[in-house]
Amino acid sequence: MGLVLKGVMQSPVTPLKEDFSPDYGTFERLVDFHVRTGATAISWPHHKAESHNLTIAERKALAEVAIKAVAQRVPVSIHVSALALEDTFDLARHAQAAGADAIIAITPYFWKYPPEAIYDYFIRLGTSFDLPLIAYNSPSYLDGVEFTGELTARLIQRLPNFIGMKEASFNSEKFFEILRAALPLRPQFAMIAGVEYLLPSVSLGGAGSYSSAGAICPNLCVELYESCVSGRWDRARAAQYKLSQLWLLFRDQYPSSLKGGCVIMGRPVGPTRPPLPTASRERIKFIERRLEELGIVQTEPHGW
Amino acid sequence: MNFNLGLVHAPLTPFAEGRIDYSTYGRLLDFHLRNGTEALALPMHVGESVSLTTGERQELLEFTVRHVGGRVPVVAHVSEAGTAIAASLAAHAQKVGAAALIATVPYYWTPPQPMLVEHFATIGRAGGLPFFVLNAPADMGGVEFASKSAVELIGRLPEFAGLIDTSMDWQYMIEVVTVARAEKPDFQFVSGTEYMISAAAVGATGLVSTLASVSPLLVRNLYRACRTETYAAARHLQEDAAILFRLMRDAGVSGLKVAAAMLGRDCGEPRPPLVPWRDGKALFAAMSVAGSFKAEPRGWA
Numbered sequence: 001m002g003l004v005l006k007g008v009m010q011s012p013v014t015p016l017k018e019d020f021s022p023d024y025g026t027f028e029r030l031v032d033f034h035v036r037t038g039a040t041a042i043s044w045p046h047h048k049a050e051s052h053n054l055t056i057a058e059r060k061a062l063a064e065v066a067i068k069a070v071a072q073r074v075p076v077s078i079h080v081s082a083l084a085l086e087d088t089f090d091l092a093r094h095a096q097a098a099g100a101d102a103i104i105a106i107t108p109y110f111w112k113y114p115p116e117a118i119y120d121y122f123i124r125l126g127t128s129f130d131l132p133l134i135a136y137n138s139p140s141y142l143d144g145v146e147f148t149g150e151l152t153a154r155l156i157q158r159l160p161n162f163i164g165m166k167e168a169s170f171n172s173e174k175f176f177e178i179l180r181a182a183l184p185l186r187p188q189f190a191m192i193a194g195v196e197y198l199l200p201s202v203s204l205g206g207a208g209s210y211s212s213a214g215a216i217c218p219n220l221c222v223e224l225y226e227s228c229v230s231g232r233w234d235r236a237r238a239a240q241y242k243l244s245q246l247w248l249l250f251r252d253q254y255p256s257s258l259k260g261g262c263v264i265m266g267r268p269v270g271p272t273r274p275p276l277p278t279a280s281r282e283r284i285k286f287i288e289r290r291l292e293e294l295g296i297v298q299t300e301p302h303g304w
Numbered sequence: 305m306n307f308n309l310g311l312v313h314a315p316l317t318p319f320a321e322g323r324i325d326y327s328t329y330g331r332l333l334d335f336h337l338r339n340g341t342e343a344l345a346l347p348m349h350v351g352e353s354v355s356l357t358t359g360e361r362q363e364l365l366e367f368t369v370r371h372v373g374g375r376v377p378v379v380a381h382v383s384e385a386g387t388a389i390a391a392s393l394a395a396h397a398q399k400v401g402a403a404a405l406i407a408t409v410p411y412y413w414t415p416p417q418p419m420l421v422e423h424f425a426t427i428g429r430a431g432g433l434p435f436f437v438l439n440a441p442a443d444m445g446g447v448e449f450a451s452k453s454a455v456e457l458i459g460r461l462p463e464f465a466g467l468i469d470t471s472m473d474w475q476y477m478i479e480v481v482t483v484a485r486a487e488k489p490d491f492q493f494v495s496g497t498e499y500m501i502s503a504a505a506v507g508a509t510g511l512v513s514t515l516a517s518v519s520p521l522l523v524r525n526l527y528r529a530c531r532t533e534t535y536a537a538a539r540h541l542q543e544d545a546a547i548l549f550r551l552m553r554d555a556g557v558s559g560l561k562v563a564a565a566m567l568g569r570d571c572g573e574p575r576p577p578l579v580p581w582r583d584g585k586a587l588f589a590a591m592s593v594a595g596s597f598k599a600e601p602r603g604w605a
Contacts, residue, residue, distance in 0.1 A: 172472040172499040173546070180543050193474075200474045200502035203535040204542070233533045237507055244478040 466492025
């Protein structure tokens with residue numbers, strides 16, 4: 001399991017046609033765009049890819065497109081979380097057969113359950129497949145269901161293929177608690193922040209982040225990561241402040257506004273499936289103004 | 305208004321037979337001064353501010369200002385449930401020589417944001433000193449001082465100098481630094497916990513430390529490493545701080561007091577409703593897992 005994750009990893013949105021069907025051609029171009037503009041890995045479909053609004057069949061078909069489009073230039077992980085765990089295991093089986101480099105899974109949705117249930121679930125997931133496994137911790141979205149340092153350590157001890165965690169608490173104490181339990185047991189274990197919160201996480205020993213705004217401003221993402229790892233903290237702060245402004249712009253009803261922003265950057269990816277709204281023309285105008293104020297339009301690639 | 309918080313110790317409040325033990329308090333203040341503090345903040349929650357009468361809070365502050373005699377600035381914590389009571393504490397603090405003020409959101413009430421701005425503006429005006437908001441949602445029923453409100457307060461209160469954060473929430477921290485500094489470039493962001501690395505990377509220039517009662521050496525080293533932005537070197541210090549922080553989050557003031565006593569600085573028991581920590585030995589053993597703890601000063605030296 002030699003897969004070591006670091007840097008800014010991109011999780012593409014899912015391009016849709018006007019009739020809301022998957023736009024395979026644009027998806028291929030988007031994945032390729034991310035790889036060409038500095039993504040150190042591709043991970044799909046995170047929630048920003050509307051994973052919950054896609055059928056299992058669509059997820060499988062699009063996963064194949066992603067893996068093929070990346071063509072082994074960087075590692076590809078497939079997010080297999082679904083409401084029903086039967087679907088999760090089905091997606092994981094498919095990911096392995098389709099040639100994914102890893103799977104990523106969040107703690108099960110909706111239900112409240114004790115920490116032991118998290119442990120059992122990840123043991124089952126980790127021992128059922130030969131792929132590296134990335135866990136996904138999101139206490140604020142899952143109403144307090146979360147990994148502890150102790151639970152993470154036990155999983156590392158049992159699962160040689162448990163290689164990292166997307167830790168999306170955005171909280172110093174929680175992030176560091178897991179990190180300091182994991183790294184002594186597995187020094188290459190990748191603690192990956194959510195969005196591009198690299199400044200507070202890389203300084204703590206984090207490996208990198210997934211990305212919210214990579215389809216809008218790949219240069220800024222790379223700049224932030226490079227500044228953090230080379231210890232140029234003033235530059236890192238400037239980039240982080242800017243990326244955090246973008247996150248505030250996109251966070252609400254994510255990824256509607258993000259998809260709206262893609263229009264401005266000349267890389268339209270179509271509408272967002274309900275119940276999420278599609279960014280209106282006024283909203284896109286507003287996003288365009290913000291992207292200009294932040295200097296994004298002027299400094300980032302336009303078109304594919 | 306060029307007042308920088310820097311490294312600030314928040315002392316315990318010693319009691320003997322139920323009353324503030326001033327002779328011990330004087331020694332405790334000297335201990336903090338000898339062990340790296342650049343300013344003192346009191347009585348913070350760790351100093352059992354909410355268990356002191358208004359008269360005691362004022363007396364404690366007056367004693368401190370006299371005892372410190374200008375060696376470091378003394379910052380008064382004036383949080384209260386009622387705005388007028390907090391404002392009168394602020395006015396008193398100014399009168400007796402405090403250098404700055406700290407206040408968090410009102411106790412018990414869970415006011416909406418406009419009421420928070422009004423509350424702080426009134427306290428800050430009454431004090432006429434550099435004013436710091438303490439954002440501590442986990443301690444204050446989930447009430448957070450929103451970044452938008454910080455911007456509003458900057459407009460309303462020239463004394464509003466900065467924000468002390470214990471949320472450790474990256475989204476909040478970065479947002480508040482970004483929007484507040486856009487309005488006021490010298491707006492101070494200060495870590496209210498010893499999770500200093502991320503806070504400093506984000507732009508914190510100060511630390512209000514509650515662990516300084518038991519680990520002033522660690523706190524000073526961590527603070528220095530963070531202020532010089534040598535984060536990789538600071539990580540083992542951060543690990544020790546995390547061990548102590550999590551222990552004391554559970555054990556609270558009672559735990560700090562029992563640990564301080566075991567370190568040779570007996571500050572008595574906490575006031576009710578807090579109960580003394582039972583198993584000091586086990587707590588001390590757990591603290592000793594932090595490698596740097598052995599080197600911490602014993603006694604009043």
